[in-house]
Amino acid sequence: MGLFLQVLLDGLWSGLLYGLIAAGLSLIWGVLDIINFAHGEFLMAGMYVSFFLGFLFKIDPLVSWVASAAFLFLLGVVTYKFVVKRTLGKAMAPLLATFGLSMVIKNFAMNRFTPNFRILSGTIMEGKVISLGQGAVMIPVPNLVTALFSLVVLGLLYWMLTRTRFGWAVQATAMDVEAARLMGVNTERIFILVFGIGGACVGVAAGLLPSYLATHPDVGSLFGLIAFMVVAMGGFGSIPGALLAAILIGLIESFAGFYIAPVFKYVAVFGVYLLVIMIRPKGLFGW
């Protein structure tokens, strides 16, 4: 029983982390109807920001996630203005343009920071574990804190989209750009802010991750792919859908890794994703 609970909780922590990473992607997809292929590289860039703040200035990830989120907000805005804007509405062009951007960011990091794995030591949460029932169940604090951040950020995002004037404008833009414009919504501003906020969300995850994960140029690739699965499985721009899909993927990963074999965990994740998408072609919450 303890073992089962342990695997379940481990899956939950990864699931909530995936939800936090995927939230921004889901928002961008929902509003602009494009896949930001550089999403994983955004995460990687944010992790370097947090890592170097910790390494050079001894700022803890618990603080530097703010800087990382701000940095990715800016990167999101710049990406929209200079990479995405001109390609909107041209079939595969936004996806390929952002793929080009992902190559630029990843190889720039490779060139400047070397492919080495960089581990930040001496962080506040380093190695802290909450042990329940005489060590039957272990809860690593950094993962728990990230999971809590995820719930808060997703909650805020959902609140913003459904309860504020800005959120209504975003939803209107997502439904029909022309109509929203006619109603006086500055859709261009919405697009810029959505890209910025989407970046900032993944920036929160990126800022926290160096407290328990090594930073390297390729760290974003797998996370990016999982974020695509999460968003597609959750359905077109649906935040609750993304959260549910993320937790599902975290649990599949954890259970397949433990009960089948660690090497099979991503095969299981991608396999289940393919099955779900066959039954619900537009995702669990898609329409």
Place this chain on the structure above:
Amino acid sequence: MQSDSIKRAIPWMLSLAVLALLPVTGLLRGSFLSHVLVMILLNASMAQAWNIIGGYAGQVSFGHSVFFGIGAYGAAYAVTNLKMTPYPGALAGAVLAAVLAVIIGYPTFKLKGHYFAIATFAIVEVFHRLFMIWEDVGGAVGLDYPILKDGWRNFSWSRSKVGYFYGALILFGIIFSLVRALEKARFGYYLKAIREGQETAESLGVDARRYKLAAMALSAAMAAMCGAFFAQYNYRVDPSMVLSLDMSMRFVLITILGGIGTLWGPLLGAAILIPLQEYTRAYLAKLGPGVDLVIFGLIIILVMQFQPKGIMGMIDAARKRRRKLAAAGNEHEGGRQ
């Protein structure tokens, strides 16, 4: 009709013949230049194979590295583990890839837009990870070729690249001739009709799913042949090299940069991108690793900003502009239609 298609084929056959004479002229003595030429022919063939399903049938697949990888592993497995010539392996790989294409295509073709794209990403990841743990094909280490005797029997040449050049030229000739024929065949028109509007095509009696599956199978088999050539040329395969998203993107990018859904787009894309990549890699090596890929990425971003229809799109635009100018000139002289 018959003589027409023969007449149309003459310039094409002549250009292939001219290419075939290149090694005789001694221009290819430098091994780097021959390497670049082989890579152009290989990548043009890959892009053209993808173009069948991605360009003509309009299903933008990001999963072609799976078919490419199966072909590569087929040839490599035949050579390293079965101690045979690569040909039966390549053939088995092509057949397997075609079968797999139908199995993948059948459920995924009902997905739309990004959902189809992401499903094909997921398929690549599944195969990548399966090959990583499949010990029989070397797992993460992959398959390394032994030293083989030069010649067509082993499809292997160690002293000069002329053999590979002819091999690549044959591959290129087969795939481009096929798509050339497809452009004028009923099958090709069906595919274009499906791309432009599946419902309309179906209402006119075109069995869209059947033709899309056929196009996918053909495209996959051709991609597998390219993979087999790649394994022979590279002398080793491993999952990250052939079964990766980056390899999948190569198929898509070259075609789109050259001109998606056009006969010459894949060749133009390869002829521009490959030398650029190979030469920047060679000359910018002192700036550290990855600089060539940064430049590659920047070019993709730039092209997508200004001409997402690629080089063929630019040529078309220039042609139209010239026609418009000519028409305006005519009007000026009083000629009216």
